[in-house]
Amino acid sequence: NRPLGVAVIGYSFMGRAHSNAWRNVSAFYPDVPAARMTTLVGRDGSRVQQAADELGWEGTATDWRDVLERDDIDIVDVCTPGHLHAEVTLAALRAGKHVLVEKPLANSVAECEALVAAAADSPGTAMLGFNYRRVPALALARELVQEGRIGRIQQVRLSYLQDWLSDPQAPMTWRLRKESAGSGVLGDLGSHAVDQLHYLLGEHVTEVSGSLRTFVSERPGPNGTEAVTVDDAAWATLHTASGVVASLEVSRVATGRKNAMVIELYGTTGSLRFDLERLNELILTQTPGADARTAGAATILVTEPEHPYVDAWWPAGHVLGWDHTFTSQAADFLRAIATGDPVQASFEDGLAVQRVLAAIETSDGRGGARTETGN
Amino acid sequence: NRPLGVAVIGYSFMGRAHSNAWRNVSAFYPDVPAARMTTLVGRDGSRVQQAADELGWEGTATDWRDVLERDDIDIVDVCTPGHLHAEVTLAALRAGKHVLVEKPLANSVAECEALVAAAADSPGTAMLGFNYRRVPALALARELVQEGRIGRIQQVRLSYLQDWLSDPQAPMTWRLRKESAGSGVLGDLGSHAVDQLHYLLGEHVTEVSGSLRTFVSERPGPNGTEAVTVDDAAWATLHTASGVVASLEVSRVATGRKNAMVIELYGTTGSLRFDLERLNELILTQTPGADARTAGAATILVTEPEHPYVDAWWPAGHVLGWDHTFTSQAADFLRAIATGDPVQASFEDGLAVQRVLAAIETSDGRGGARTETGN
Amino acid sequence: NRPLGVAVIGYSFMGRAHSNAWRNVSAFYPDVPAARMTTLVGRDGSRVQQAADELGWEGTATDWRDVLERDDIDIVDVCTPGHLHAEVTLAALRAGKHVLVEKPLANSVAECEALVAAAADSPGTAMLGFNYRRVPALALARELVQEGRIGRIQQVRLSYLQDWLSDPQAPMTWRLRKESAGSGVLGDLGSHAVDQLHYLLGEHVTEVSGSLRTFVSERPGPNGTEAVTVDDAAWATLHTASGVVASLEVSRVATGRKNAMVIELYGTTGSLRFDLERLNELILTQTPGADARTAGAATILVTEPEHPYVDAWWPAGHVLGWDHTFTSQAADFLRAIATGDPVQASFEDGLAVQRVLAAIETSDGRGGARTETGN
Amino acid sequence: NRPLGVAVIGYSFMGRAHSNAWRNVSAFYPDVPAARMTTLVGRDGSRVQQAADELGWEGTATDWRDVLERDDIDIVDVCTPGHLHAEVTLAALRAGKHVLVEKPLANSVAECEALVAAAADSPGTAMLGFNYRRVPALALARELVQEGRIGRIQQVRLSYLQDWLSDPQAPMTWRLRKESAGSGVLGDLGSHAVDQLHYLLGEHVTEVSGSLRTFVSERPGPNGTEAVTVDDAAWATLHTASGVVASLEVSRVATGRKNAMVIELYGTTGSLRFDLERLNELILTQTPGADARTAGAATILVTEPEHPYVDAWWPAGHVLGWDHTFTSQAADFLRAIATGDPVQASFEDGLAVQRVLAAIETSDGRGGARTETGN
Structure with missing residues (x-):
């Protein structure tokens, strides 16, 4: 012990x-x-x-x-x-x-x-650390989806926008070289967005159409101008076996966006919206019931003890930050070690994400043609 | 005919x-x-x-x-x-x-x-034109209050903020002279806010405590510096017979606010919020029912045919502007002429507002002491 | 005369x-x-x-x-x-x-x-009525783009989302039959978004990759179940000659969105954002100058006399509605008749939009392959 | 060592x-x-x-x-x-x-x-822990005020709203008994708001007018109905020596507000707005310079390394939570012990706040008459 x-x-x-x-x-x-x-x-x-x-x-x-x-x-x-x-x-x-x-x-x-x-x-016990699975608002979104609160999901919008490469004169870094970074924004930010899609829907992407773009092909480096060999932005349309269509857009040149992972889920009876820059909020719309006058987009401050993970932290109404997600992740990992229960995310989940990213790159090489992921 | x-x-x-x-x-x-x-x-x-x-x-x-x-x-x-x-x-x-x-x-x-x-x-038929009674979002708010959708109202927050006098060098105008304007921001903007309170609650203010302030006491005029003889801002606490307490704050020096009449009603089971700068929206919060996880502040886009006045205008989702309220007001007046039904607002309503404004001025002269309105 | x-x-x-x-x-x-x-x-x-x-x-x-x-x-x-x-x-x-x-x-x-x-x-004089060109906030956006206030535009995000088909039981209408409607949401809403792109950038889309989707393929009709023959949603990536990439997403199943044409322009030194559901607002971000602490997304209430079209209407701070755009459009048309000046939009602009929509349909038929528009 | x-x-x-x-x-x-x-x-x-x-x-x-x-x-x-x-x-x-x-x-x-x-x-070294002085957005607000970025402040709006007593059936607790809690919402939440006013302005409140209210005078207790002996809500107008007027409103019955300390500062050339429920944001408006078209309310995401306290934490764009303020407070305290530099807040600051709260209670007992604080 x-x-x-x-x-x-x-x-x-x-x-x-x-x-x-x-x-x-x-x-x-x-x-x-x-x-x-x-x-x-x-x-x-x-x-x-x-x-x-x-x-x-x-x-x-x-x-x-x-x-x-x-x-x-x-x-x-x-x-x-x-x-x-x-x-x-x-x-x-x-x-x-x-x-x-x-x-x-x-x-x-x-x-x-x-x-x-x-x-x-x-x-x-093997677990993959997609920390955003422990954002209370996103964990709440998953609960609501699983309970059918927004009906059958048809359409999803995923974007993850940052702006640290907006300036064409921003200097070269190891993150912009294929050999050191592996990929550009698609791997860095797209992976989070795709994992969230899998997490929220409970199913994987099976087919994609995608394209990549390097807006600034050369940047000033320590030894003069150097070629940028990874993508600055990427776009894709993602399809799941059950028929959901998700759009994906990731960028490092979206001026003014600092860490904007925005997720919108549209179901037959409601929708959900989340923005990582407002990590403590989730927006829920439900189609009107008896009274069509009061349907609206409800901004939920996800800081109540009934919300996932929140009761571990502070009394109601006290917002959490980015780092709290890692602490909750460590707790879930320790608990899984003790119980043997399934982990979030599993290595299979990590593989599934990687297959989607690889298929997007393949599709881009094929002029945007639809490509199976193998999931 | x-x-x-x-x-x-x-x-x-x-x-x-x-x-x-x-x-x-x-x-x-x-x-x-x-x-x-x-x-x-x-x-x-x-x-x-x-x-x-x-x-x-x-x-x-x-x-x-x-x-x-x-x-x-x-x-x-x-x-x-x-x-x-x-x-x-x-x-x-x-x-x-x-x-x-x-x-x-x-x-x-x-x-x-x-x-x-x-x-x-x-x-x-005699009618007083408080045009904001025909803002669909405010008419909807009144319906919801009357139906008890937010319970018994306890506390209200009223403010109406503009900024055209923020700059101490802004010039003298007839609006800043007591003899021509009658009063300053209290009469100009406070009257709208007080009328909305009466309209939304269905009862009148009976007692007030208030104070006025002229931040800039002299301004450049056509013939040199001239004394400002009306208020730039006013504050009051308003009490109704049923026990509601409302705060009121009006200003012409609230830099960045262009036409911000903001109304918040807090009831025992919900709340409502409106901002004239977003005239087509009403925010409704209701205390959670069975599921505490999904309580939130719902932004209602008040452009559906079920909303007051909206079906006279355009299909769902098409926003209205400030001037549409006057057209709806004319329609209500014409209808009242034909039917003899009570008008909105009545001259009695206008008198009630004037009594509240006068009592605020009286209270200010008495160092903020609570003063009856006569309503 | x-x-x-x-x-x-x-x-x-x-x-x-x-x-x-x-x-x-x-x-x-x-x-x-x-x-x-x-x-x-x-x-x-x-x-x-x-x-x-x-x-x-x-x-x-x-x-x-x-x-x-x-x-x-x-x-x-x-x-x-x-x-x-x-x-x-x-x-x-x-x-x-x-x-x-x-x-x-x-x-x-x-x-x-x-x-x-x-x-x-x-x-x-021949003019095409894309009324949203007279939304003051969008006309202001165009001015700012033309003046270089956000630098060289690299990436654009266009979406136009509504929700009247979210419910799979929503009934059949003429708008869902190819023979009567011509196309689905792509033609209906996508046309507005593409025209705005042309209007704001001052150049046309030359190449596209796109896909269409009908989520609900049969709906209850007056004579029993009937096939839906137009698209419920569409996605595309649009490319201009100068190298801008724009994503486009339009939908009639985006639950909770009533009339949400959202446009985001990302330039090298700033960005702009507009949402038709908040027609009187434009959000401008500019990369920080001397002081990095105060860079932020500025919500401009586009109701000042310095803003396009606004001085024709009401004093500062009074919001406009959807229909005002048509009145301004009529004024511009009358003025063009008198002056012979170029119209907004021209029939060429209308043709350019139609070519983009047609190319998206073609691309969809070719599995998403990139397709030239002819512009 | x-x-x-x-x-x-x-x-x-x-x-x-x-x-x-x-x-x-x-x-x-x-x-x-x-x-x-x-x-x-x-x-x-x-x-x-x-x-x-x-x-x-x-x-x-x-x-x-x-x-x-x-x-x-x-x-x-x-x-x-x-x-x-x-x-x-x-x-x-x-x-x-x-x-x-x-x-x-x-x-x-x-x-x-x-x-x-x-x-x-x-x-x-003696220090008082008003933790909100370490909210980066509020520390930034103070910097901007001190630098004169919004000119001379004329008017301030302070509110701190919660809702845990909205329900008249919410039970009795020690917080609602004068003998155990000292005071009600005025002391609990009003103290934070008043300290922020002192902190942001750099001067103290010298005179007040105020009133208190207990909306629900009896609540169910463990031994039957019991009298509530503290205030549910309070209102005050606060005056400083330099002529600033601040309104204060605090409540525990503001349904839908969880932890909403909202602060608005209106200066002659700009304004600032903060809401504790969006702890990582500060809204700055500055009066237009050369171009009146682009004046607006800028939402600053206060997560850049240039912002106060932020560089101690995570890279740009990663939001902080409520508890981070206490860690920064401990750091400031340790640093003050080492350097002997003035602390934030000092015991004098604590006394100044207490005097304001006491004067509000006194004013309430005198029917709202203006009362000196002794500061």
Whole structure:
């Protein structure tokens, strides 16, 4: 009954967000198994030590392979860059660890398939960290969809817009090189939007039509002008087996939009709307019942104890932020370890997303022709 | 069965708005008695003729007394400056005309009392033109209140904010002189807000506590600096016989607010919110029934045929503007002439508003002490 | 110098909206040539007479050909169903009349081409009535784009969503039959959105990828279940010669959306956003200048005298409605007749829209493949 | 150079919020002096132990006096009910501790005065925890006001609305008894609003006019119906020495409002608006410069690194929640201990707020007459 020992691999943006989750999970979710912040892993010994001191880790390591061999590490939490996810995760699964992987599961469909197979063979619990599944408003949306509150869904609108590349003079970064980033905005933001679609509908996208665009093909780099080799924006039409059609639009040049993942679900008897920039709100419309005069779009402040995840936090009316989703995610992971219940998201979910993204790229290469995803 | 002949007295802002109503009423309300744009009245013969040509009037007159003697004039519509309302209206009532008076009924409580008495003695239909009673969203709010949809109302928030005096260097005008304007923002905008309170609650304010303020006491005038002798802003707490408390705040220095009459009604089982800058919307909150998760503030687009006045206009989803309220007002007046049904607003309503405004001024002079209105 | 005699052909929804415009144009635009509401044309003599009485027309006719021969008719305003536009308009142009055609110009590219040719040969002024070009907020958006206030536009988002077909049991109507309606939501609402794109950018769409969908393939009709033969929703990606990419989504099953034409323009230094359900507002974002702290999305209440069209109407802060756009359109048409200046929209603009819609249908038939429009 | 030992007195709502702050402060503010979660204090030994385990405290104590004598406790953080603030804080100051007191400073003006005197005599740093001073949007508002970005402020609107007493059948609680709660909504919510006014303006309220109201005078209690002895709602007009007028309205019966502290500042050249339910947003309006067409209310998403406090947290565009304000408050307190710089809020600020609240109560007892605060 000792606390579960945790090692987080990586200590930059995502490592920091996950560390915050491990530091706070027991305070808000005292009923889940206890976790211990055992080891923070990073290649640079002095920097990882400084990060560990700030973030509250007991110890550090500079080689992730080392922690896989330790008995006091029960959980490996993979927060490396995406192209390392597969290698670390596979090794951790083989070592029998419980594994939490920050999204994306991996950068290719093939890697994802290997990870799904490995997870099936492993005694450990394997979970993929799509943190937005723990936004209370989105979890509430899923409940309402599942209960049929908006009827049968016909049409969905997905967009995820940012603007940090609006300026054609914005400089080159590793995120704009195919070799380092894998893909552009489609993989970075499109993955979140597609996972939400799967999560909210409870089914996967089977066919797509898509196109990509790099608006600014060259940017100033450290050694002069350099070619941008990933997409700035992407568009797709997504189809599910049950007949839902979803549009998808993602962009890094949408001036004025900072972190605008907007999701609209249109059902036969209602609709739902969410904007990540207003994370604590969900807008619900229901077709009028007896009184057509009072039908309207209800902005729900999702801060009541009846709302998903909210009762773990503060009294009614106190808004949450972006990072709270990671803490709730850690709680769900710990609970799944204890109960063996299905995880959210599974590695299969990660593979399903990757297949959709790959199919969009394929479709783009085929002039927008409809392409099956394999889901 | 000839059409009712109409004379409008005045052709500036309000005369133009009322002319627009008479020109359009039969097109949208074909079921009310027909009206004929007989005579537009103004003191300057050539200017009133030009206005009449533009606005669609058959003829003009330069002395309002003349039209009172004409048999082909059935309706006198008083759009003069407020300090002339009493004289013109009294004469028109004595001449047996139907009279529509643009708000305010008059500039003093005594004048209003005389007009109420005259209306009671007259065979004509007398109506006061508080045009915002014909905003569909506000008429819907009244219906919902009357039906008990938000329970028993406890607290109301009224504000009407504009900003054309924000700049301390904005020049002197007749509106800032007591002798010409009667009062400042309290009379100009506060009257609308108080009338809405009476209209929405169905009862009058009986007691008030209030204060006035002139933020900029001198402004540049045509002949040098001149003292401002009316209020720039006013605040009051209003009490009704049934125990409702309403706050009132009106201002001409609320930078960024153009025409923001905002009304919030808080009842025991729901609330309503309206903003004149979004005239086609009404926000309704109802306390949760069976499902506490989905309670929220519903923004109703008040453009459905089930909404008050809307079916006279366009198909669902087509927004109306400010001027449509005057056309609906003309229709209601014509209908009341035919049916003898009670008018909205009555002269009594106008007197009730004037008493509240006067009591606020009295309270201000008494250091904010609570003061009875006489209603 | 007599007033220009007007004949409107048709007296249902659009005939009524245009009649309203002719009735009011001189009151708000006294500087344009005077127009006289001479004749309302409809096939049913008694019904057209009743409409003419309500709407303010001097006379009626039951055969549109008759009015083309009359010397007292200078303007023919075509408000018939779309499939009759070409025939009536061609005849009116041949008769030397000034012609205003309600959108769409015609139901096919071939008809539109014929009309463009006829307009070029005619001495009369020919204008196409895309009324939303006179929404002050959209006209302001165009000004700002032309002045470079948001930089070079890269990405645009267009949607026009309604919900009257959300319910799968909503009954069959003529609008859902290909033979009577020509097309579904793509032609009905997509045409407005595409015209706005052309209007705002000042260039035409040259290539598209699109798809259509009928969510409910059978609906209850007067004689039992009947097949729906037009689209319920459509999606497209639109490309212009200069490299702008625009997404387009139109739907009649977007539950809770009543008349939501939403337009977002993303430029290199700013963005604009408009929603027809809030017709009086325009949202402008500009990339921060010296102070990054105060960059934000500014909601402009487009009711100031400096805004396009507004000074013709009411003092600052008084909102307009949907129908005002038609009155401003009539004024612009009368002014163009007098000056010979280019019209907004031209028949060429109408042809350009029709080509885009046709190309979207073609692309849909080709599995979403990119298709040139011919523009 | 050892970390500063912290003892928090109390472990319910506020004790939990402050514990969260101490647990996280070093992760986000690594540059401030380190703090150690030494002791959590509560009267019930087993419950405080359980809380300490969940919240991350090293040890517990059941008598707050004990921790004042310990050398390993440097900071005493008072999170008891308000009526105990004075006694604990005075003792802690006499013991030479640094003291952070959760608002209110104390329940009476006399107690506040004693605390101000004690803080002046103490070597320790004394700070009052008005956490909303660390909302980035409000801290930004203060910066903008101080820089003169909205000119000279003339008028302010303050409201703080909740709805948990809307239902007349809501049961009796200790918060509705004068003896246990001290006051009703005025003290609970009004204190926050008044402190913000002082914080944003940089000056204190000198004169007030106010009234209180208990809408529901009896509520069902555990032993039958019981009298409510505190206010449900309060209204006041507040005046500062420089001539600003602020309205204040607080309520617990504002149905549909969950935690709506709304602040509007109107200056001669701009205005600011904030709503706590949208904690990450600030709305700024500035009077138009060269171009009157583009003046509007700019919604700033206050999540950029240039915004106050934000760079301590996450990359741009990631929203914060309610609890982050306490962590930033702890950081500011630790920094003030190290630097000796003035604290935000000082005990003087707490006294100033209490004087305003007391004067409002006095004014209410005098029928709303204007009353000096003593500030």
